[in-house]
Amino acid sequence: MRRWVVYRGSKRSMEAETDIMILGGGCAGLSLALRLAEHGASCPSTTVIEARSKYVNDRTWCFWDDDSAKLRHLVTHRWSTVVIAHDMQKVTVDCQANPYAMIPAEAFYNYAKGGLAKTPRVTLALNERVIAEPQKEGGLWRVETNQGFHFAKWVIDTRPERLPEGGDAVLWQSFSGQEIECDAECFNPGVASLMDFSLSKSGRITFMYLLPFSTRRALIEATVFAPEPLGPEDLAGDLAAYIHRQVEGSTHVVLRSEHGVLPMGQWARAGRSDLSYVRVGVAAGGARSASGYAFQRIQGWADECAKALVAGGQPLGHAADPWIMRAMDALFLRVLRAQPGRAPELFLALFAHRDPRHIIRFMSDRAGPTDFAAIVFALPTWLFLREIPGLFHAFINTRKGRG
């Protein structure tokens, strides 16, 4: 496969070999490039185009750990106890069998860059931005960037198609957090707080998330599930109030901040009919509807997509979840959207189950029939039954192309 790179402002043109262009070198782009690089000499020639000029520790990736989780060697923290709290109620979950695990983004970025550097078959082009929609010309994709043009046979596009907008998802999960260091011992490093609804307001689902790294250092985030995406400025008041409460008058410094907006129950968009171009990543079905979590799902996709490409096949998009999972996620999101005030009660009920492995497997995409049954029985049935007609109606409209 031939690639042509034509550099802007230069009469020089260069001919090189490439098969695959990956647009965006974040979690999905680097994960795929890394898996391809692991194939050494049989790796198809690959170029990753990434807009940023350098990687910084811009996020933390958490998941429920078990033997099937990927990149476990990058985990820096694990919590065997997590809590969910609302007013005077608190559910403490012993999750020793599947601890809540965290990979700092910088650990992943460094590992991926190291893996890519081992083979000349993969090029990571930093500080290069795609500036126009790729077009197919003579059987090849022409990708225009601020540096010039690239031509490739396969394109895997991980860029978000557009900015988050109300109406593009059932709910948006917006969060804003700070990693802080206190001058006094304020945290219990053995217990992560997944959802503390104590700052909940009527009309929207607000909770706080606290990952303690030591007695003095923690990541604290304010999160809102709402029909509209929110910016860090919308969450700043709650975040400051909660941090103030946690540090109990001790002074603290902010080490870094992170912010995200993730779709929960994204409406399907028409993809390209040409199978040599796929859209993937969190904005293209990479995130789990009910939670917005995507890191382990993206790792699973990267494995499968790399295998297909190395075998000479087409790139793969994200596989659809099993119908029962999609139906349960859709119903759960409809209930949350219609009854935001009931959210604390619903999450407490889910985690209060005497065997928390059901909800952990459900959230980790590994649920079986007994897990689905346990979740259905843990929740107030009438609240869900009344949303079923609306869900059915939305499903019919989607099939008719009106969703």
Ligand SMILES: Cc1cc2nc3c(=O)[nH]c(=O)nc-3n(C[C@H](O)[C@H](O)[C@H](O)COP(=O)(O)OP(=O)(O)OC[C@H]3O[C@@H](n4cnc5c(N)ncnc54)[C@H](O)[C@@H]3O)c2cc1C
């Ligand atoms: C702060 C934060 C915390 C998160 N925490 C978790 C978590 O705990 N667990 C979990 O499972 N998921 C989590 N997620 C969700 C998800 O795992 C991440 O969003 C993940 O990074 C998604 O990967 P991605 O490749 O789709 O997007 P990104 O990692 O954002 O990668 C997209 C890349 O495309 C590049 N790009 C965009 N436009 C262009 C362009 N025009 N040209 C070239 N490059 C371009 C961007 O610079 C970026 O590097 C979190 C997300 C955020 C934002």
